[in-house]
Amino acid sequence: xxxxxxRVPEISPGRPFRDWVTTFGALSWSGFRRFATYRQAxxxxxxxxxxxxxxxxxxxxxxxxxxxxxxxxxYDAEQLATYVWVGQGxxxxxxxxxxxxxxxxxxxxDVTADLxxxxxxxxxxxxxxxxxxxxxxxxxxxxxxxxGAIFFDLYAPERWFTVPLLAxxxxxxxxxxxxxxxxxxxxxxxxxxxRGPITLWTLSAGILxxxxxxxxxxxxxxxxxxxxxxxxxxxxxxxADVLVERDPPLMxxxxxxxxxxxxxxxxxxxxxxxxxxxxxxxxxxx
Amino acid sequence: MANPYxxxxxxxxxxxxxxxxxxxxxxxxxxxxxxxxxxxxxxxFQATRTVAGFSLSEGLLIVSLSSLAFxxxxxxxxNVDRLKTxxxxxxxxxxxxxxxxxxxxxxxxDLPIRKALRLVVGVVVxxxxxxxxxxxxxxxxxxxxxxxxxxGSVFFGAIFVISASVTFWWIDSGDLGxxxxxxxxxxxxxxxxxxxxxxxxxxxxxxxxxxxxxxxxVTLLGRDDPLGLPAWxxxxxxxxxxxxxxxxxxxxxxxxxxxxxxxS
Numbered sequence: 091x092x093x094x095x096x097r098v099p100e101i102s103p104g105r106p107f108r109d110w111v112t113t114f115g116a117l118s119w120s121g122f123r124r125f126a127t128y129r130q131a132x133x134x135x136x137x138x139x140x141x142x143x144x145x146x147x148x149x150x151x152x153x154x155x156x157x158x159x160x161x162x163x164x165y166d167a168e169q170l171a172t173y174v175w176v177g178q179g180x181x182x183x184x185x186x187x188x189x190x191x192x193x194x195x196x197x198x199x200d201v202t203a204d205l206x207x208x209x210x211x212x213x214x215x216x217x218x219x220x221x222x223x224x225x226x227x228x229x230x231x232x233x234x235x236x237x238g239a240i241f242f243d244l245y246a247p248e249r250w251f252t253v254p255l256l257a258x259x260x261x262x263x264x265x266x267x268x269x270x271x272x273x274x275x276x277x278x279x280x281x282x283x284x285r286g287p288i289t290l291w292t293l294s295a296g297i298l299x300x301x302x303x304x305x306x307x308x309x310x311x312x313x314x315x316x317x318x319x320x321x322x323x324x325x326x327x328x329x330a331d332v333l334v335e336r337d338p339p340l341m342x343x344x345x346x347x348x349x350x351x352x353x354x355x356x357x358x359x360x361x362x363x364x365x366x367x368x369x370x371x372x373x374x375x376x
Numbered sequence: 377m378a379n380p381y382x383x384x385x386x387x388x389x390x391x392x393x394x395x396x397x398x399x400x401x402x403x404x405x406x407x408x409x410x411x412x413x414x415x416x417x418x419x420x421f422q423a424t425r426t427v428a429g430f431s432l433s434e435g436l437l438i439v440s441l442s443s444l445a446f447x448x449x450x451x452x453x454x455n456v457d458r459l460k461t462x463x464x465x466x467x468x469x470x471x472x473x474x475x476x477x478x479x480x481x482x483x484x485x486d487l488p489i490r491k492a493l494r495l496v497v498g499v500v501v502x503x504x505x506x507x508x509x510x511x512x513x514x515x516x517x518x519x520x521x522x523x524x525x526x527x528g529s530v531f532f533g534a535i536f537v538i539s540a541s542v543t544f545w546w547i548d549s550g551d552l553g554x555x556x557x558x559x560x561x562x563x564x565x566x567x568x569x570x571x572x573x574x575x576x577x578x579x580x581x582x583x584x585x586x587x588x589x590x591x592x593x594v595t596l597l598g599r600d601d602p603l604g605l606p607a608w609x610x611x612x613x614x615x616x617x618x619x620x621x622x623x624x625x626x627x628x629x630x631x632x633x634x635x636x637x638x639x640s
Contacts, residue, residue: 131550141555144575145562149420149427152570157424286401288488293409302416307423 113209114217121221136233137184143178143234147171147242150303163306168245169334170304175238176330177301178230182268183223183260184325188296191215192275193284199293205368216268223264242292245334252290254334255346262349266324269356270295279367280317300327304334317348321356324349382474384484392489402490410497413443417565428569429602433508436569437596440505442564443587444498445528451491453533455483457553460543469606470638478632479537511595517596520610524592527613528564531588534620535560537628544631551598556583564589584616 125132150170153162181187192215193345195201204211238244247253274291278284296302299322305313317323321362328345331337392399417439421432425463430438459482462468471481502525511517523609537554546552559580567592575606580586587609597611 128548128550130546130548134546134548134550134552138551138555138559141495141559145559145571148571148575149566152428152566153420153424156426156428162423212597281395281398283395283398285395286398286403286405286490289402289405289409293412297412298415302412303419304422307419 105153108274112308114213117214117217118208118221118224120373121218122225123221124218125222125225132229134269136230138238139178139182139230139234143175143238144241147174147238151242164306164336165304165306165334166245169242169336171238171242172245172334173304173330175235175237175242175244176333177326178234178238180260180263180326180329181301182230183226185222185226185271186218186267186299186301186325187292189271190275190284190288192272193278193288194273196284197282198276203370205371210361212272212357215272216265216357219268220264223260227260247333247335249335249339251339252332255342256329256333257347259332259346262346262353263304263325263329265353266321266349266356269353269360270321270325273356273363276363276367277361279371295322295325299325300330304330316365321352324352380526381480381484384481388484389489399490403493406491407493407497410443410447410494411501413561414501428567430567431568433505436501436598437505437509438567438589438593439565440498440502441524441528441593442561444495444502444525445564445588446532446561447491447494447498447631448525448529449532449536451488451495452529453483453536454491454557455485455488456464456536456540457557458482458550460553461549461637463543464547466637468635472632479628498585512598516611520592520596521536523611524589526615527617528588529616530621531613533558533559534596534617534624535623538620541624541627541631544634545575555638560585560588584620587613587616 092281118274147170150173151167154165154167154170162170187199192201201211204214206212209217235244270291274287275284277287298316298320305316305327306322308316317327328349331345332342335342390417395580414436417435418432420425421435425441427435456479459468462471462482468478471478472483473480477639502521506521517605535556536553539556542549542552545548563579568576568586571579580590591601591605592603598607601607
């Protein structure tokens, strides 16, 4: 210590990409470890997902049984059952509910600490969130799917590229969801209290992402509008449709491409909103 | 004794009124939430001819009874599901040292004024459901249409208190309670024959969710229960609600006694 210094230590000068990857990786790992400590909550949450899996699965199977052509929305019974269980697993992976971290930090004024860090706030939230999602993939996605497979007949994908494509689709879903959650939470910069916007987000995400029923049950024009004009179907509906091979291969890829477009747009929007907010931010508390 | 409680409620109101935009968005989202619960059921019925032998309008009656009962319970005692946060952070200590009842305080500490309009939506949907179904009105059925939502709300209220009390024993129980509160709402929104096997036996009869909306609706419609329960079971809901409320009271008392502060 030969003097006070506020420089950011450079991990490998001259190789900025490696720098970036190391920081990003460390942040993601911290997100993973953080959620790995909430073991009891993980068990309780999985139990709840499983109960809802049974509820929704029975309802959709009854819908399939009552339909004249036996293919409501273009899904057969096995595809519908898979749709339900994948949705119950994914909803924690994409954190459809209950993420108020940024809003709470804005409200308490802690967000100023985020601004002091040498990492852009959007990246500073994205990296740990990917770690959180990786934890959820293992401990929240697989258990409901396993229970579903024990009690119901599930659909096994037939195309070789479906599973890798699903992985990409889930990754894009998490990124898109973080972008959306960031935007919703960021309303607290202006409103100080984001409870209203968060309730609205929970509601629209549940319906428009296809959690309550597959969007294909809606009239075509409405489903297409939701898909193209809103980012929500990319959160659950697209990954689930990719897995159950609801569409021909070309359409399968097109849906994932649409997710990618939305993910980029949402991250850019989040960065823009953050810049605007920083200009008017007056830290509360003290 | 009523005075401190009114002050608590009024303080809540002021807290909401100070974040106006957020409050208005919240209020409207809550209305949308109740409406969309019903819309979700309609969409599913539209995608097919009948669901477990029930038509669209019959399904609407079931979901409207369930959603009105749930909205009433959620408005009055739904807040108790915040108990887990109070227990985990030790805030419950502050509640317990005050010379007021713990449960009423918890309910008023975050009175969900934003959920008030849900009740209006619930009543309107029930009125529509009664209109589109061809019901032969008898004095007993008129009584039932009043009793069923009230008994249902007592029942859901008891479920809210029971699931919240779990946190006294299992601090980090997270979303466990939602499986029975929100899960119960979703269960009662559809005809019971939709479900099958041990899952149906457990939720509908052992836990009593089948008597909230389904059995009263079957009795109102005057049709035979495909599962073979007699018509008078539609009137059982107050009894089921009383049993649930008694269980909730016992569990709450045991929980409060069992509570040890986190000591932080």
